Amino acid sequence: MNTDKQLFTVSIYTENNIGLLNRISAIFQRRHINIESLNTSPSEIEGVSRFTIVVNITEEHVKKIIGQIEKQVEVIKAYYHNDEDTIYQESCIFKMKSDLLFEERQIQNIIKDSNARIVTVNKEFFVIEKSGRKEEVDLIYKELKSFGILQFTRSGRISVSKQPMEISQMLAAFN
Structure with a gap:
């Protein structure tokens, strides 16, 4: 497993509920991880929102964070990708x-x-x-x-x- 920090794009598909942004950002805050950029928008699926969050961390950390994010009731699915795997x-x-x-x-x-x-x-x-x-x-x-x-x-x-x-x-x- 790569222990070097790198930029990861985290994509989170969610129901559009009040307070969810606070709970998701708290997951990063508790681990002292700075969010490099954050975007929220409707997704390709009607009624489903998408958070796009960029963080500079290790792959091990991003995997743990995905697990924590997916424990949120309103989260449907979360993914992470490195820069080579995305068009941005x-x-x-x-x-x-x-x-x-x-x-x-x-x-x-x-x-x-x-x-x-x-x-x-x-x-x-x-x-x-x-x-x-x-x-x-x-x-x-x-x-x-x-x-x-x-x-x-x-x-x-x-x-x-x-x-x-x-x-x-x-x-x-x-x-």
Whole structure:
């Protein structure tokens, strides 16, 4: 068993119940594990939510955590994958002063070179959206920072596994 820490994407399929996020995050907190990113959304199954949590831990720890998470009544199934087993993206948006767009040619080059897109422009500000790997988001942030970012936010990781998780078949068997 590999005892080196690495990034794992934990996918948790759940009923959508109040308080579940607190109980799941407490499982990580009790073990002093920092959550690198967290995303919740509807899943591919109607009425079922999906938590996508990224943690930097050993495989042994992630297996124990999956076991603890699955003990929660509302949890249908939990999975973990390393980066090689997933296809993932992050998104971010930047709000910048509008005059930069017209006065700083370099800004237009950064947007074009990074495959970002302009979402809106008005007299006071413009908004850029970028989706990609964490490294791509980090790079455009670094490039735009020197021009003065008014606001910045990024999403948690969203991902799909390369291998089927077969949650739909599992649920069909229950019904």
